[in-house]
Amino acid sequence: MAQSVVLASARMGIVDFDFVPLRGTADPYPIYDRMRETGRVLRSPFGALMVHRYDDVRTTHGDHDAFSMAAAATGDGGMRASMGGGRRAEGSAVEGMQGGGMQGDDFFLAQTMLTTDPPDHERLRRVVNRAFTPRSIAAIESRVRELARELLAPLANGEPFDVVADFAGPLPTIVIAQLLGVPEEDADQFRIWSEVVAGTDVRGRGTPEASRRYGMELRQYLADQIARRKGEPTDDLIGRMVEANSEEIMSDAEVVAACVLLLVAGNETTMRLISNMTLALSRFPEQRELLVDDPELITPGVEETLRYDSPVQMLFRASKEDTTVGDVEIPKGQFVLTMLGAANRDPDAFAHADQYDVTREENMHIAFGHGIHYCLGAPLARRETRIAFEELLQVAPEFEVLTPDDALDYPPTGMLRSPRTLVVQAV
């Protein structure tokens, strides 16, 4: 009786929860279980609210007026007060959202679709949308396959192979450079810039100082490429953006920022998705065998990896007005962490939620978010990852992981999730 009273009152309001989301953990899933048991809306020791139920995350993302991306990025709407006046807290939100690599101040010199609300969001996304169509992404299928084969050669030869540094990282980095239309002769330089700037520099070549310099050089380079295409249109991502922007809906700095965003938001996340899928397939060999026997299952297998071990574990919003999540009142000016990784394991939304099942039907996971900020690069990430495993499982239908579990080295922010190194060998 007493217990049910406690539970009932816990459901009514915001409940304190002893978890600092930006201090990572190798296994967050038991923590998410504890969140579900504790209450519907939680407050972390660093002040942010957390929603973790699938329906609540979906509703929060869908209501971009009440739960604003712009307010989360800029700390508008009384947020500083709610965060204890913290520039620092604000910085950590920003840092987490972009996945490291770039400093917040640089990043927000020009706005992108990621950190804006309507009507700016539409203006900034429309031009990129016209360049980044499903058709333009489908056109690179054979090039991605060719590249995957090249990168996988050491694995095919039976050598120990770091899936993260030698495959999952380079693949999206090289593909996006080609999609953007970076000329062949600049490809190596561009790859170095984007590895350091976009968080795929897993071997740690870039110092923070180099990272800032590379960020500036990368922007300058992109600005030159944009200027070059104004006279002579090209059929690549930058060229099509320039063309779609012929009425100057966006400033040149905004087009540069959009290109940088494609690298920052796309490369590291795809790297993490491919890494997590490799790990899941090693842990569940019967699932791997299903994919080897029927490669058609790789497509739902990618979806299941997105759900089971989401590369992006959480995303920020901020309440721009007094609002509610279910029966819980949310005051204006709160940072709200939407826990994608928890929502994707919500037993109320998914049958056998903690089980990795590549044959899962109607897998409506929320790994790419929901609403107007739904991941623009999702079709590219899905395609790259599908091709990655069509090729990987061809050269290594059976493989073992050589990296011990305690050396997987998950990132210190719990925001993004995947091992830093994952050495495998074909059996």
Place this chain on the structure above:
Amino acid sequence: MRVVADLSTCLGNARCVATAPEVFDVDDDGVVVVLDATPSPDLAAKVDLAVRSCPTGSLSIED
């Protein structure tokens, strides 16, 4: 069954194209095109899933 798309909210995420390519496409402006507004009943389950999968809620079915 009649499939209706709200072009003012569509952001061209193309989940519908992945789910029911017989019924949906995304054009070069990055916006959905309904290829078949009155799909045959055997496509109903796929179309229903496509409608529910749309990240911007831009699709609906009118009876």
